Amino acid sequence: MILRLFFLFLLVYSLIAQGAEPLIRVGMTEGGHEKEHTQVFDETRDALIKKFGKENVSFDLIHVNQLVSKIFSGEVNFFISTTGLSRRLQADGARDLATLTSKRFPDPNLSYGSVFLTRKDSGISSIADMQEKVLVGNRPLGFYGYVVPIGEIARHGYKPKDFFRKKFS
Structure with a gap:
């Protein structure tokens, strides 16, 4: 957790140093997250607010379709979502900063799959x-x-x- 926040803080400091607007706008999809992750999300939001001030941080739950739109329009500059959305947006320049695992899915490379069902x-x-x-x-x-x-x-x-x-x- 500390390592993830360090990278996020480093990125934000570099944006501030370049004269960019210091507002941290995080969009997060509403579903698809493990219950144990919600505590990490809350801790991340609270740490960002503590470090950069409440006026410089927005952390909003957004429907996945609206989130994609806000990413492309620049209305959010970080997002938390499912692996699927993150992977899909990599072709458009999205980069992953961290991956969360859980007791249920300890290896992100072996966590999900697809199947064709036929009669x-x-x-x-x-x-x-x-x-x-x-x-x-x-x-x-x-x-x-x-x-x-x-x-x-x-x-x-x-x-x-x-x-x-x-x-x-």
């Missing part, structure tokens, strides 16, 4: 067999429930946009 009598036994079938996902930009499986289809040489006959989410 036993569907005749589907490979990715190729799913072509021209119907895809049902939980959210169109859900990282583990949609983006990762679609990436697996692309990794097998298919064009995900044209792979399924229909998509529902």
Whole structure:
């Protein structure tokens, strides 16, 4: 925890030294966090406020769609979110400063996954067999429930946009 805060303080001090506005604007998604992490979030907010003053820190819970919009518009300069959103935004320049683990998920490299579910009598036994079938996902930009499986289809040489006959989410 101390190491994470040190890096954040160092970054903020460098922004102040460059004459940038010293306001620390942190956006955090509302869901997808382990219960034990909420204490870390509260401690981080409190430490930032103690160090930089309440007038220089905003720490807001934001719906994931609004958070992405606020990141791109520059309304937040740090964000706390799920691994999926963080990874998705790396292509746009986001960089991770810290990763939280939990007793339930101690290794962030082995914590989540995706699966294609098919009926036993569907005749589907490979990715190729799913072509021209119907895809049902939980959210169109859900990282583990949609983006990762679609990436697996692309990794097998298919064009995900044209792979399924229909998509529902």
